[in-house]
Amino acid sequence: MAKKFAIGIDYGTLSGRAVLVDLSDGTEVTDHVTPYAHSVIDEFLPVSNRKLEHDWALEHPNDYLDVLKISVPAVMKESGVNPEDVIGLGIDFTANTMMPIDTNGEPLCFDPNYMDNPHSWVKLWKHHAAQSEADLINEIATKRDEAFLNRYGGKISSEWMIPKVWQILNEAPEIYDYTDQFIEATDWVVSKMTGKISRNSCSAGYKSIWNKKDGYPSKDFFKALDPRLEDLTDTKLRGEIVPLGTKAGELTADMASQLGLRAGIAIAVGNVDAHAAVPGVGVVTPGKLVMAMGTSICHMILGTEEREVEGMCGVVEDGIIPGYLGYEAGQSAVGDIFAWYIDQGVPAYTYKLAEIAGLNIHEYLELKASEYRPGETGLLALDWWNGNRSVLVDTNLTGMIVGYTLLTKPEEIYRTLLEATAFGTRKIVDAFHNNGIPVEELYACGGLPQKNKLLMQIYADVMNREIKIAASKQTPALGAAMFGAVAAGSVNGGYDSIVDAAEQMARVHEESYKPIKENVLVYEKLYQEYSKLHDYFGRGENDVMKNLKAIKETT
Numbered sequence: 281m282a283k284k285f286a287i288g289i290d291y292g293t294l295s296g297r298a299v300l301v302d303l304s305d306g307t308e309v310t311d312h313v314t315p316y317a318h319s320v321i322d323e324f325l326p327v328s329n330r331k332l333e334h335d336w337a338l339e340h341p342n343d344y345l346d347v348l349k350i351s352v353p354a355v356m357k358e359s360g361v362n363p364e365d366v367i368g369l370g371i372d373f374t375a376n377t378m379m380p381i382d383t384n385g386e387p388l389c390f391d392p393n394y395m396d397n398p399h400s401w402v403k404l405w406k407h408h409a410a411q412s413e414a415d416l417i418n419e420i421a422t423k424r425d426e427a428f429l430n431r432y433g434g435k436i437s438s439e440w441m442i443p444k445v446w447q448i449l450n451e452a453p454e455i456y457d458y459t460d461q462f463i464e465a466t467d468w469v470v471s472k473m474t475g476k477i478s479r480n481s482c483s484a485g486y487k488s489i490w491n492k493k494d495g496y497p498s499k500d501f502f503k504a505l506d507p508r509l510e511d512l513t514d515t516k517l518r519g520e521i522v523p524l525g526t527k528a529g530e531l532t533a534d535m536a537s538q539l540g541l542r543a544g545i546a547i548a549v550g551n552v553d554a555h556a557a558v559p560g561v562g563v564v565t566p567g568k569l570v571m572a573m574g575t576s577i578c579h580m581i582l583g584t585e586e587r588e589v590e591g592m593c594g595v596v597e598d599g600i601i602p603g604y605l606g607y608e609a610g611q612s613a614v615g616d617i618f619a620w621y622i623d624q625g626v627p628a629y630t631y632k633l634a635e636i637a638g639l640n641i642h643e644y645l646e647l648k649a650s651e652y653r654p655g656e657t658g659l660l661a662l663d664w665w666n667g668n669r670s671v672l673v674d675t676n677l678t679g680m681i682v683g684y685t686l687l688t689k690p691e692e693i694y695r696t697l698l699e700a701t702a703f704g705t706r707k708i709v710d711a712f713h714n715n716g717i718p719v720e721e722l723y724a725c726g727g728l729p730q731k732n733k734l735l736m737q738i739y740a741d742v743m744n745r746e747i748k749i750a751a752s753k754q755t756p757a758l759g760a761a762m763f764g765a766v767a768a769g770s771v772n773g774g775y776d777s778i779v780d781a782a783e784q785m786a787r788v789h790e791e792s793y794k795p796i797k798e799n800v801l802v803y804e805k806l807y808q809e810y811s812k813l814h815d816y817f818g819r820g821e822n823d824v825m826k827n828l829k830a831i832k833e834t835t
């Protein structure tokens with residue numbers, strides 16, 4: 281029998297990547313990246329140049345369709361694989377990345393009547409302008425002693441569906457009224473391929489407060505938030521919620537001709553990027569924490585019992601691998617902090633030296649920062665450039681570096697930022713480990729582990745644990761392809777479960793990062809200092825970050 285293939289598409293913050301995967305062993309035959317033409321829309325609306333307010337982050341739905349229409353034909357062409365042998369397709373997406381759609385399933389931002397209103401556009405995961413709604417949700421849920429709060433580490437994040445929907449209702453009731461459904465971008469793209477809407481349990485569970493046993497929070501709760509929201513889940517969030525690996529439908533003839541694939545192949549229900557990476561790295565049992573390291577970091581681990589862990593993003597039954605409770609925590613900015621520094625903080629002379637050395641700026645700063653021993657910079661930072669997702673769950677916190685002198689060098693600052701993100705991850709690892717979710721092994725995937733060896737060594741030293749690195753450079757896309765193969769099923773040359781698919785298709789590198797004893801000792805001391813700053817600025821003893829933000833917003 282001819283080899284069979286599946287396509288996985290990973291929708292990141294700035295681009296989408298399609299990977300064509302050989303289902304016999306997980307070999308990534310070809311891949312192709314399509315950058316989003318409109319990137320992240322955080323200053324002006326593309327159609328009208330209307331200025332956006334602070335903390336907004338939007339995207340353009342056409343950019344997602346371009347990924348299908350450009351990257352899928354590209355991987356098929358480059359591989360020379362016969363479309364007859366591609367049996368399934370799965371996608372994963374940043375989340376909660378959501379949009380309002382009309383009765384035809386079209387985003388409201390495509391409608392000339394609404395496109396000038398920012399609320400008609402896709403709200404990206406890092407849209408943080410619904411913080412006041414999130415605060416109220418938390419206050420009301422706490423007062424009502426809502427059981428669901430425990431499953432979300434005690435707090436609902438402003439990055440999620442319900443605060444974003446409520447912000448739309450508060451600020452643009454006409455958009456809310458006209459919206460037929462609010463939908464995760466991952467489910468919308470799948471609906472464009474299959475012609476019908478399927479909501480996936482992973483996005484619903486982690487981002488829309490949905491639970492396999494209890495469903496959504498009660499109507500009473502929504503009414504307590506705002507009487508206009510009472511029927512939200514029966515109306516604008518309606519529809520069956522189906523588990524990962526389910527076949528959402530079949531590729532329509534129209535889309536098949538645009539994508540260069542066979543009509544009728546299985547399309548898996550949508551997934552979240554970080555969560556798809558877990559089987560992609562071969563993790564299908566508890567004890568192994570997977571870090572999806574890129575713009576942000578998502579930390580995922582499986583468990584057999586429901587535990588409450590401070591600041592976790594959520595625990596969802598079957599949310600990652602069927603049969604287990606999937607736990608998620610995260611840091612809202614990691615690669616984004618390094619990007620900020622090289623864009624905004626690195627002096628011209630350093631760029632010149634990097635050019636002379638024939639290295640890009642990250643490579644040069646990594647090389648120079650590697651010359652320092654832990655603690656030698658005298659610097660320490662709090663990694664809150666984009667707020668704190670776990671364990672404090674507070675987008676109003678901001679970044680900080682302490683210890684500057686007149687001798688501080690750019691590479692020392694770069695190293696300090698790498699270290700700060702490692703300390704942020706340590707807080708999360710400790711929170712799980714000390715609350716009944718043992719973290720025995722660490723696995724890393726995403727763009728960063730392949731790009732920065734110093735970063736990975738710092739993580740191993742700060743965590744005092746070995747870190748195994750995914751062999752795939754496109755782990756979420758590989759995981760998405762696995763789910764595509766599961767949607768197709770073994771009768772069509774795919775797999776009957778994600779565990780079977782992961783066993784055959786996932787790999788880690790033989791080499792790993794192991795902690796270096798003398799570094800561990802110094803980092804332990806630095807971590808104690810980090811923890812003091814973390815609690816001082818993050819737990820209400822000194823609210824200077826919030827006060828500065830409040831002053832800024834009123835001036």
Ligand SMILES: Nc1ncnc2c1ncn2[C@@H]1O[C@H](COP(=O)(O)OP(=O)(O)O)[C@@H](O)[C@H]1O
Pocket residue numbers: 292293294295573574575576614615616617618619620642643726727728731732735
């Ligand atoms: N050599 C490097 N060292 C550290 N960070 C890097 C390096 N090169 C790029 N980055 C950061 O990696 C991030 C992109 O990660 P990637 O995994 O490719 O994308 P995404 O998170 O969108 O899926 C960017 O934020 C960028 O600043």
Ligand SMILES: O=C(CO)[C@H](O)[C@H](O)COP(=O)(O)O
Pocket residue numbers: 292293373374375376405552553554573574575576577578608610
């Ligand atoms: O919250 C998420 C998953 O639960 C987001 O998708 C994620 O943080 C954004 O991912 P990336 O860093 O890959 O762009």
